[in-house]
Amino acid sequence: MKRYLFIVLFLFAGIANASVLEVGVTAKWKTIRSAIQAATSGDTVRILPGIYREGNLVIQKPITLLGIDYPVLDGEDRVEILTIAASNVAIVGLRLINTGVGSINDISAINAIESKYLRVIRNQFENTFFGIHLANSSHCTIEGNILHSNAEAEHQIGNGIHAWKCDSILIRNNQISGHRDGIYFEFVTNSIVERNNSHHNMRYGLHFMFSHNDIYQHNVFKSNGAGVAVMYTKGVTMRYNHFLENWGSSSYGLLLKDIGESHITHNHFIKNTIAVYMEGCSRSEFEYNTFQENGWAIKLQANCDANVFAKNNFLSNTFDMSTNGSLVLNKVDANYWDKYKGYDLNKDQIGDVPFHPVSLYSMVVGKMPSAVMLWRSFLVYMLDRTEEVIPSITPENLKDNRPSMRSYKDI
Amino acid sequence: MIKIGKYIIYDILRNRFVIAYTFFLLLVTLSMFSLESDPGKSTISILNIALLVVPLVSIVFTTIHFYNSYDFMEMLLAQPVQRKTIYFAEYFSVAIALSVAFLIGVAVPLCIFNFNESSVYLILVGLMLTFIFVALALMASVATRDKARATGVALLFWFYFAIIYDGIVLYVIYSFSDYPLEKATLSMVSLNPIDLARIVILLKLDVSAMMGYTGAFYQDFFGSGGGILYSIFVMTLWAFLPLMIAMRRFCTKDI
Amino acid sequence: MISIKELSKSYGKLSVLKSVTLDFVKGNSYAIIGPNGSGKTTLIKSILGLVIPNSGAIEVKGHSIQNDWSYRRDIGYMPQIGHYPDQMRIGQLFDMVKDLRSDFMNADDDLMREFKLNEVKDKRMHTLSGGTRQKVSAALAFLFHPPILILDEPTAGLDPMAAEALKEKIAVERNNNRTFLITSHVLSDLDELTTEMVYLEEGRVLFHDSIELLKEATGEIKLARAVATIMRDKKNSNQHV
Numbered sequence: 025m026k027r028y029l030f031i032v033l034f035l036f037a038g039i040a041n042a043s044v045l046e047v048g049v050t051a052k053w054k055t056i057r058s059a060i061q062a063a064t065s066g067d068t069v070r071i072l073p074g075i076y077r078e079g080n081l082v083i084q085k086p087i088t089l090l091g092i093d094y095p096v097l098d099g100e101d102r103v104e105i106l107t108i109a110a111s112n113v114a115i116v117g118l119r120l121i122n123t124g125v126g127s128i129n130d131i132s133a134i135n136a137i138e139s140k141y142l143r144v145i146r147n148q149f150e151n152t153f154f155g156i157h158l159a160n161s162s163h164c165t166i167e168g169n170i171l172h173s174n175a176e177a178e179h180q181i182g183n184g185i186h187a188w189k190c191d192s193i194l195i196r197n198n199q200i201s202g203h204r205d206g207i208y209f210e211f212v213t214n215s216i217v218e219r220n221n222s223h224h225n226m227r228y229g230l231h232f233m234f235s236h237n238d239i240y241q242h243n244v245f246k247s248n249g250a251g252v253a254v255m256y257t258k259g260v261t262m263r264y265n266h267f268l269e270n271w272g273s274s275s276y277g278l279l280l281k282d283i284g285e286s287h288i289t290h291n292h293f294i295k296n297t298i299a300v301y302m303e304g305c306s307r308s309e310f311e312y313n314t315f316q317e318n319g320w321a322i323k324l325q326a327n328c329d330a331n332v333f334a335k336n337n338f339l340s341n342t343f344d345m346s347t348n349g350s351l352v353l354n355k356v357d358a359n360y361w362d363k364y365k366g367y368d369l370n371k372d373q374i375g376d377v378p379f380h381p382v383s384l385y386s387m388v389v390g391k392m393p394s395a396v397m398l399w400r401s402f403l404v405y406m407l408d409r410t411e412e413v414i415p416s417i418t419p420e421n422l423k424d425n426r427p428s429m430r431s432y433k434d435i
Numbered sequence: 436m437i438k439i440g441k442y443i444i445y446d447i448l449r450n451r452f453v454i455a456y457t458f459f460l461l462l463v464t465l466s467m468f469s470l471e472s473d474p475g476k477s478t479i480s481i482l483n484i485a486l487l488v489v490p491l492v493s494i495v496f497t498t499i500h501f502y503n504s505y506d507f508m509e510m511l512l513a514q515p516v517q518r519k520t521i522y523f524a525e526y527f528s529v530a531i532a533l534s535v536a537f538l539i540g541v542a543v544p545l546c547i548f549n550f551n552e553s554s555v556y557l558i559l560v561g562l563m564l565t566f567i568f569v570a571l572a573l574m575a576s577v578a579t580r581d582k583a584r585a586t587g588v589a590l591l592f593w594f595y596f597a598i599i600y601d602g603i604v605l606y607v608i609y610s611f612s613d614y615p616l617e618k619a620t621l622s623m624v625s626l627n628p629i630d631l632a633r634i635v636i637l638l639k640l641d642v643s644a645m646m647g648y649t650g651a652f653y654q655d656f657f658g659s660g661g662g663i664l665y666s667i668f669v670m671t672l673w674a675f676l677p678l679m680i681a682m683r684r685f686c687t688k689d690i
Numbered sequence: 691m692i693s694i695k696e697l698s699k700s701y702g703k704l705s706v707l708k709s710v711t712l713d714f715v716k717g718n719s720y721a722i723i724g725p726n727g728s729g730k731t732t733l734i735k736s737i738l739g740l741v742i743p744n745s746g747a748i749e750v751k752g753h754s755i756q757n758d759w760s761y762r763r764d765i766g767y768m769p770q771i772g773h774y775p776d777q778m779r780i781g782q783l784f785d786m787v788k789d790l791r792s793d794f795m796n797a798d799d800d801l802m803r804e805f806k807l808n809e810v811k812d813k814r815m816h817t818l819s820g821g822t823r824q825k826v827s828a829a830l831a832f833l834f835h836p837p838i839l840i841l842d843e844p845t846a847g848l849d850p851m852a853a854e855a856l857k858e859k860i861a862v863e864r865n866n867n868r869t870f871l872i873t874s875h876v877l878s879d880l881d882e883l884t885t886e887m888v889y890l891e892e893g894r895v896l897f898h899d900s901i902e903l904l905k906e907a908t909g910e911i912k913l914a915r916a917v918a919t920i921m922r923d924k925k926n927s928n929q930h931v
Binding site: 340388391392394395396397398399400401402403404405406 | 473475476479482483486602604605608609612616624633634637653
């Protein structure tokens with residue numbers, strides 16, 4: 025108790041000591057740079073509306089930059105705008121535009137190196153190469169920012185929110201569009217990405233590698249060049265996300281490569297060319313997801329094993345599942361398949377005959393994409409029916425033994 | 436032509452076979468909508484029926500009707516009319532009568548239960564297939580005096596376009612799967628009116644099916660106004676060419 | 691009226707008409723007879739333009755019928771067996787044919803009245819007997835006062851009353867200076883109806899003469915006997931040679 029009291033008193037003391045430094049044409053400080061120089065730990069630099077062209081600003085002490093009505097910090101297509109090399113820094117309410125473009129350096133609007141407890145809140149980023157770049161940082165919060173760029177090709181643009189070797193990061197409520205990858209993680213652990221909207225990025229809406237034990241929830245990934253791709257990671261939790269309208273020959277709602285021990289639940293995959301593409305994945309669970317109006321709901325390469333697909337809804341997909349081998353070591357159980365034509369005599373809402381989600385034609389198209397022109401032709405219909413009766417090419421043991429008669433609601 | 440045609444149409448519309456065809460289509464369409472809660476899926480099922488049944492009925496009925504009308508045509512040809520006139524009267528009355536059956540059996544329920552762009556295309560395509568296969572059947576009919584042989588040839592046309600052709604396409608795709616085949620498959624599609632009809636509608640109906648690389652190519656082509664015009668043009672050609680070939684034959688043949 | 695020059699027609703290897711040359715003079719009435727397969731029907735169909743000849747020429751009223759269709763305005767044709775669309779009513783058939791010849795006013799409905807076709811004009815074709823259909827065909831042939839009438843087995847299938855009525859009609863029209871071409875197996879009918887005879891055998895015109903001369907030459911009173919006699923003579927003379 026005494027200890028808590030001490031902390032509270034200390035905080036009050038901190039507030040009492042902190043001062044506010046105002047920057048603006050009519051204010052005491054005319055430049056942000058001079059205000060930052062004058063500030064001491066815990067101070068707030070209050071930036072009034074206006075356009076500030078001050079090149080690169082380096083923050084090396086725990087202060088807050090607070091923008092009033094979004095003052096503009098213009099990098100004039102040359103420089104990195106804010107470099108943060110201290111902990112407990114907060115950047116609030118700024119509008120950061122026109123960073124330089126670099127092919128060797130990752131020039132960003134906000135670049136944090138070895139920073140702890142950084143908070144980047146309610147800022148706007150326009151035409152930046154990288155938006156927010158974190159390296160070797162931890163316990164940072166990135167919240168409520170809007171990042172938008174207008175690149176025409178992948179190599180002309182960096183990522184929206186880019187984190188490298190970080191831990192315990194919270195990324196929440198951001199909107200990211202027009203970057204290379206919306207959110208990019210490499211060696212980032214124990215972090216949470218939630219309620220973000222990453223759309224119309226050149227490459228991936230979300231892209232991570234070697235980032236274990238992170239949680240992704242309630243995000244929307246829509247119309248990104250290649251959807252979402254995650255690789256070489258264990259312990260991923262993805263839930264309540266929407267993967268929408270990722271169309272194209274190499275576009276995926278969610279591409280999983282070498283992912284293990286992960287939980288992918290309660291997500292919606294709607295109108296993707298390939299909703300989920302899995303390669304080298306193992307021991308992961310897919311439950312309560314809805315796959316709707318996709319070209320392929322799940323493309324499962326034969327090198328995946330011990331994954332479980334249970335209680336998902338498959339609605340109006342061209343192909344529910346396809347695979348490239350005959351040996352399948354994954355479990356498919358109790359899903360709802362709208363293509364299921366079986367019966368349920370004992371009325372327990374479980375179909376009495378198994379459902380085979382892999383059709384012959386889906387395997388044909390997998391091998392020969394041009395064969396898609398025969399979709400829904402009588403020939404294909406006959407081939408599929410024949411294969412259902414006498415399976416010869418499709419994997420016999422890839423089947424749902426307890427198909428649900430009803431779709432799962434409210435998931 | 437219209438003077439003769441209106442009487443023939445009147446005659447065909449009271450034909451038992453055509454009435455049965457109308458009711459069959461109506462029954463199928465209505466049951467698709469009552470069994471399936473999603474009208475989009477019903478439309479797909481109706482499409483499957485339409486792509487098979489419309490060409491089959493068109494081709495069989497036209498051949499039978501042509502031979503049953505042989506003596507009547509002979510009587511008409513003894514009148515002061517051109518052969519062309521009688522030929523076109525026969526073609527258009529059969530095609531229009533079957534189209535009326537299709538409109539009543541498919542178009543009306545479709546417009547009531549699921550009126551949208553894809554339904555309009557389905558109706559348009561059904562009508563075009565009717566006109567195409569009536570023309571193909573006439574081409575088989577004028578070639579020989581033997582009713583059985585003409586019916587056989589006409590059925591072979593149907594079998595070829597509905598099934599065999601797709602088998603050939605699949606074989607070609609399989610044999611040349613290492614090469615880019617988009618343009619080649621596009622031209623193969625143009626060589627079969629049933630395939631063309633199917634793809635035009637599927638791109639309107641369930642886009643997801645066509646979203647691979649090849650799909651995107653088709654989407655770009657058929658999704659554009661130019662692609663639609665191209666399809667209509669090719670299908671018109673598919674009706675026009677057999678019609679003209681058969682007409683030349685009809686005008687110089689012994690009745 | 692109709693002149694046929696060197697007309698030949700073959701179906702594949704089968705030669706049906708072999709260089710037939712004939713002249714049908716206006717106002718005359720011709721019986722065209724011959725055994726089955728002798729080319730009678732093909733000859734008639736050639737005149738009607740239904741059959742396209744391999745060689746030779748046909749002129750009607752001095753104009754070649756090749757690539758022409760308007761000359762059929764001058765021809766009334768009664769086929770051997772009339773087939774009409776099943777669901778068509780008699781009245782509709784007449785309306786349609788009148789439509790096709792819309793340039794023609796005041797149709798000749800003698801036969802329609804004679805056969806009482808007006809009373810059954812709402813009947814559908816498939817409900818009619820063969821005889822009634824023949825009546826319809828006959829009435830249609832005479833409908834437009836055609837200068838040329840081609841009748842293929844006109845009395846076959848008709849009841850005696852109707853056959854008599856038709857014969858009377860033919861007699862009346864012969865006096866109106868119309869040209870008739872009639873085929874029939876009933877030679878006694880032809881005896882009454884025709885003045886000239888064309889005998890076809892294996893695609894050739896075996897002979898073509900007036901019936902009066904024929905009877906005189908053979909000394910027979912009936913056409914049937916006269917034909918039989920002349921056929922016998924021909925055969926004998928062939929054998930003697």
